[in-house]
Amino acid sequence: MYVEIPPEDIPYLKPHLQEGKIVDIKRFLVQRAKNIYKVVEAPYMIKLTQRSIITPVVPEPPDFLKYVYNLIPFSELPHHANLTDRFLDIIGYVAAVSNVAKVRYGYGKIQTKRIFILKDDKGNSIEISLWGPRAIEFDAETVYANGQESAVIVIFVGTLAKTIKTEKGDKVILTGTSACRWYINEYIPAINEFYAKG
Template sequence: MVLIDEEGNSIHAQVYPPVDELFRTRVKEGGVYTFSYFRVRASNIYFKPVENDQMLVFTKWTKVEEVLVVPPAFPMYAYSLASPEQLQARIDSRTQFTDVIGVITAISSIGTTQTKLRQGNSTKRTVTIQTPSNILLDVVLWSERATAFPADEVHKDGQTSPQVVLFVGTLVKSFGGMSLSGSSPCKWYINPDIPDTRKLLASAKPGYKPIVWSEGSSAAVQKEPAQEKKSLRFWISIHLSIIKLSL
């Protein structure tokens, strides 16, 4: 899980089996909660979803209380956009997940490809975005992430107005020059109500071109078989009210 407090501070949290079943129905994305009686330890070495040296571990003694009256200014999204320099530095790195935002320019049909980590073919879909730095970037969604992306709806809406997408939980890959890989930890938010979206919409509306369907990679030509890598942890974004916790 990724938690964010009222001041915008974010931290990673994990729940290990079998305790995860205790929280599966009690903690939902978009909810605001007060947590107590949890462990604090050094963050994971690999697949860090946020830039924080510490993380939380929920146990069977962890208490959860939902906050019903949410402050109006409570942040709704936990993300840290990667700069072009950071994207280059994270190519083929497993250390940290990467968050990006951009205007969708093309969406591919669902296809299959052979990967090195699995026998048989893997399902994939490519979403091409134009970042605030005017970089065309392919985001390759795998397996159920490929089928879950609302491609038809986004394509339809993208015929008349720009569609901004915030991708979180991706890995930067070197195939096709540079692209992003989105497997089970990846999430997206279409036209999220954040300042970065408003800036992109304002810059994209003049001369906007409708989203097109693509049969494959639009930003670059794929030069080698794609490699799918996944985090071993289930990962969601929720919102947290942290009381008496020093990070």
């Protein structure tokens, strides 16, 4: 299941939630999952409110599953282009990373953006654009430094596939905003398997 917090309740609950930390949650609602922007394929979701009680689990169980993803092969990405029913998760090695840039989009709005080129184990590539705070939060300098010694394998979760127009025709890219996260060279099965293929 995945969890949602209504915007008005975020200021109350955010101090009690931190990525990677295990918590005990009481007083929450269980609802049918929405038809758009699903994080995981599940019929139900949890909704937290100001009445929810969140307590850290101490000590944390050593074998608690902390990573959830449903990897999509590069070849299937065109089938998900311009759809918003679910977020997409993908794995690959970082072939290139841009600096953060300010770009103008929509009706003259300015936003920060960083572009990656990710390659799969067959050599296929996909462009990923991180927007807003996610573009700044990604530690590109460390990734670049580590990439000088060995491949940097990343799982991006919470992306959307979009079609953009180019001089060579339509092109599918991935975008990541506030829902996007990443796991870099973590000791998790999918990354270990990817390394083994290389």
